[in-house]
Amino acid sequence: MAYKAVIFDFGGVFTTSPLQNFAAFEKEHGLPEKFIGGVIKANHHENAWAQFERSEISLEKFDTLFAKESREAGYEITGATLVSLLRLELYPEMIDALTRVKSKGLKTGCITNNIPKFDNDAMIADAEKIGLVKKTLALFDHVIESSKAGVRKPEPRIYEMMCEALNTPPQDCIFLDDLGINLKPAKAMGMATIKVPIGDVRPAIKELENLIL
Numbered sequence: 001m002a003y004k005a006v007i008f009d010f011g012g013v014f015t016t017s018p019l020q021n022f023a024a025f026e027k028e029h030g031l032p033e034k035f036i037g038g039v040i041k042a043n044h045h046e047n048a049w050a051q052f053e054r055s056e057i058s059l060e061k062f063d064t065l066f067a068k069e070s071r072e073a074g075y076e077i078t079g080a081t082l083v084s085l086l087r088l089e090l091y092p093e094m095i096d097a098l099t100r101v102k103s104k105g106l107k108t109g110c111i112t113n114n115i116p117k118f119d120n121d122a123m124i125a126d127a128e129k130i131g132l133v134k135k136t137l138a139l140f141d142h143v144i145e146s147s148k149a150g151v152r153k154p155e156p157r158i159y160e161m162m163c164e165a166l167n168t169p170p171q172d173c174i175f176l177d178d179l180g181i182n183l184k185p186a187k188a189m190g191m192a193t194i195k196v197p198i199g200d201v202r203p204a205i206k207e208l209e210n211l212i213l
Helices: 018-028 035-041 048-053 059-073 079-084 092-103 127-139 156-166 180-189 202-212
Strands: 005-008 107-112 142-145 173-177 192-195
Touching (some): 005 092, 018 035, 048 059, 048 079, 092 107, 092 127, 107 156, 173 180, 180 192
Parallel strands (some): 005 107, 005 173
């Protein structure tokens, strides 16, 4: 099939995954494995994390609410602590893959869940690489940020918004994300989906290349 557009997640696809930072924090503080992810996934459309990604609450409110949710789950972690774990590093090989997609004439989009005043620039630990992030984002035909759009993955509307912006039906799109929960709505709409392994983006790049060759 000749696909017409490729849509990417940003964090965990073009950068290391926050889950790697969560795991290190859990190990350092003696918390159960995947504890933070469990709190984030619980009631995932309406919890503190979801509200924060849609800019419905302030950082101060998120700090308090996430502390309450994590405390009720067994171990208190403030929202501010969670935000501090979002610093990431770039994957140059995925940027190269995006460039190759563009060279083939396909449309490109980016759907990223992020939080207010902590955009894709702020997620990069090395300030010198922020310029590269800006150049990467400029390669996309359209970018949707949850904190600005007021809707987030895996809410179906955000995928619909991207298809509308690219003027491309879902069945002509490929979507890459590191979280299975975010891939499910895209697949249900008719998109081809690729799960990006945490810590190694190369298998996903190979799978993408096989689809667009």
